[in-house]
Amino acid sequence: MWLGIDLGTSGVKTVIVDDSGSVLAQDTAPLKVQRPQALWSEQNPSDWWEASKAAIGNLPGALRSQVRGIGLSGQMHGAVLLDKYDQVLRPAILWNDGRSAAQCCDLDALAQKHTGNLAMPGFTAPKLAWLRTNEPVVFKQTATVLLPKDYLRLLLTGAKVTEMSDASGTLWLDVGSRCWSPAMLDATGLSEGHMPALIEGDAISGTLSQEVADELGLPCVPVAGGGGDQAAGAVGAGVTEPGDAFLSLGTSGVIFAASAKFEPNPASGLHAFCHALPDRWHTMTVMLSAAACLDWAAQLTQFPDVESALKAAEASKVRQDQLPLFLPYLSGERTPHNDPAAKGVFFNLTHETGPAELIRSVLEGVAFGLSDGLQAMPSPPAEMSVIGGGARSSFWAQLLADILKTPLTYRDGSSVGPANGAARLARLAITGEAVADVCTKPAVHAQYSPQPHSGERQRLFRSLYPTLKSSFGEI
Numbered sequence: 001m002w003l004g005i006d007l008g009t010s011g012v013k014t015v016i017v018d019d020s021g022s023v024l025a026q027d028t029a030p031l032k033v034q035r036p037q038a039l040w041s042e043q044n045p046s047d048w049w050e051a052s053k054a055a056i057g058n059l060p061g062a063l064r065s066q067v068r069g070i071g072l073s074g075q076m077h078g079a080v081l082l083d084k085y086d087q088v089l090r091p092a093i094l095w096n097d098g099r100s101a102a103q104c105c106d107l108d109a110l111a112q113k114h115t116g117n118l119a120m121p122g123f124t125a126p127k128l129a130w131l132r133t134n135e136p137v138v139f140k141q142t143a144t145v146l147l148p149k150d151y152l153r154l155l156l157t158g159a160k161v162t163e164m165s166d167a168s169g170t171l172w173l174d175v176g177s178r179c180w181s182p183a184m185l186d187a188t189g190l191s192e193g194h195m196p197a198l199i200e201g202d203a204i205s206g207t208l209s210q211e212v213a214d215e216l217g218l219p220c221v222p223v224a225g226g227g228g229d230q231a232a233g234a235v236g237a238g239v240t241e242p243g244d245a246f247l248s249l250g251t252s253g254v255i256f257a258a259s260a261k262f263e264p265n266p267a268s269g270l271h272a273f274c275h276a277l278p279d280r281w282h283t284m285t286v287m288l289s290a291a292a293c294l295d296w297a298a299q300l301t302q303f304p305d306v307e308s309a310l311k312a313a314e315a316s317k318v319r320q321d322q323l324p325l326f327l328p329y330l331s332g333e334r335t336p337h338n339d340p341a342a343k344g345v346f347f348n349l350t351h352e353t354g355p356a357e358l359i360r361s362v363l364e365g366v367a368f369g370l371s372d373g374l375q376a377m378p379s380p381p382a383e384m385s386v387i388g389g390g391a392r393s394s395f396w397a398q399l400l401a402d403i404l405k406t407p408l409t410y411r412d413g414s415s416v417g418p419a420n421g422a423a424r425l426a427r428l429a430i431t432g433e434a435v436a437d438v439c440t441k442p443a444v445h446a447q448y449s450p451q452p453h454s455g456e457r458q459r460l461f462r463s464l465y466p467t468l469k470s471s472f473g474e475i
Contacts, residue, residue: 095169202224384408
């Protein structure tokens, strides 16, 4: 048995899989995001720990007792600040926080030179640069900076360790050389002494402490390096070889393509990161709000739940050209705009617009945003697997295939992709098996081929953001 733990933004997901890759049990404990000011997004690390204990404890005890290893996955870029006693100094600043835009301007040229990536407010280094200016007392007290999943690792094992895929999103990693960049650390007033040790995702990072093992009903087993949520999701979906790709419909929306080499192209807004496996890299496009837009719209229109909203959207008879256009920038945007101040917009509302039509517009707008990301990739994939909690609607699936003009494959167990990938990384770390033997692609659940689709609304969508931006400066 292998246990995967995925610390997401909306919840902690746990999964136990066996050697055949079958998911034997899974659970989720919810989390909430705090937004104390405009552009801010924070969570308390103590809430992660409580949710993790709940999501593990709800798994069957008979399975927990047979676990041979643990893998970790988690939301990337978050800044957990610890003092010299390993006490948390303030709430963690999350990946979708936009407060550090000014600091990104100062770091960008250096970041492109030393990391191959644009400086974006979601990344970790600009957050510390912001803290250095705006919370100098906290900054001075900071002895260690950890990423979210690595804070869980510290509580599980006592080890301060991260791995290459998650570290890539800090802007402190020399991604091509897979080591910390002294120049980037120095630019934010830090040193390697503030950083956790670096390992590969399929290496052992430590062992579960006896105290925690007793509390969670687990043996004292090794804990693998694991991966950032997207890289771990790729491992779970079998996206490990050049040409493999997936679309993730979680809180954010991601298109991820595996590569055998480091291929930076910061001008396009792409992320070029290490994979969670040795000698592998990947390119990635990121939109900050994907399924989160659907959740928001379902609440806004007072549907009882997302499933009801999706059914109403599918039943709507309003013509496509009468729908509003929706810009899905509820948390700003990364690819392709790199604009933390971008806002969501409904445009072209009419008397025919009802709750169902607003939901349809949101589904279409998210698809258009993902298409913008796909256009930024140097070699768009011929086919993509789909993972993530948003991957649950055949209506949306077909719309995505049509707009992306790419065949989409939905695979069994896709809703636990990152946690499943974390469990696979634990297995690799402990057994030493070949990646090809462990990281197989899950069985196909459904496939969607693109149907002819007019590009006129997409053209209007792409013109709307720059038009509003030039007219108002900020949307």
